[in-house]
Amino acid sequence: xxxxxxxxxxxxxPGLEQLGKELTERxxxxxxxxxxxxxxxxxxxxxxxxxxHALELICRELRVGHLILGxxxxxxxxxxxxxxxxxxxxxxxCWAEFYRGAARTxxxxxxxxLSAIVGELRVALLEHxxxx
Numbered sequence: 001x002x003x004x005x006x007x008x009x010x011x012x013x014p015g016l017e018q019l020g021k022e023l024t025e026r027x028x029x030x031x032x033x034x035x036x037x038x039x040x041x042x043x044x045x046x047x048x049x050x051x052x053h054a055l056e057l058i059c060r061e062l063r064v065g066h067l068i069l070g071x072x073x074x075x076x077x078x079x080x081x082x083x084x085x086x087x088x089x090x091x092x093x094c095w096a097e098f099y100r101g102a103a104r105t106x107x108x109x110x111x112x113x114l115s116a117i118v119g120e121l122r123v124a125l126l127e128h129x130x131x132x
Contacts, residue, residue: 002037002125003044003059004028004068007081013074020072022107023081027068030114036122059088066094066125072103079103083117085124095124 004027007020031037042064050058059067066085073080078101085095097120099106099113106113 001042001062001064002031002040002066002068003042003047003062003064004031005044005070006048007070007072009072009074011074013079016072016074016079019079019103019107020070023070023072023103026107026109026114027070027083027117030118031068031121034118034122037118037125040125056088056091064088066128068121076101081106083121085121085128087128094128095120 004024007024009016009020028041031041042062044064044067046062047055047058047064047067055067059065065088067088069084069086071082073082080098080100081103082098083096084093086092087094097117099117102113106117
């Protein structure tokens with residue numbers, strides 16, 4: 001199972017937190033629209049409210065093998081976004097990408113960019129699950 005956690009924000013900027021929420025929703029929608037991903041995607045409201053120290057335990061109980069985490073950075077003129085895929089069994093990052101200045105484009109629902117991220121996540125998940 002895979003869960004998307006709400007994107008965090010780093011730095012300050014007008015609407016950065018809202019941007020984080022929009023990015024989380026867009027990414028979740030894009031993943032849910034992908035036939036290969038939708039079957040393993042879980043709603044992560046429980047995880048979103050979990051204190052950091054309890055996250056690992058809750059993931060284990062819910063059988064969530066991977067988390068998708070993100071962070072919006074208020075950098076320069078345009079906010080950037082960092083996305084990572086974390087394996088909850090060994091608790092390590094198995095894929096990560098930094099999209100400089102692309103946060104607004106992605107939140108606006110630029111299908112091509114989001115599809116690219118979903119594609120990369122799918123490949124990372126497939127490669128990773130074959131190692132276990």
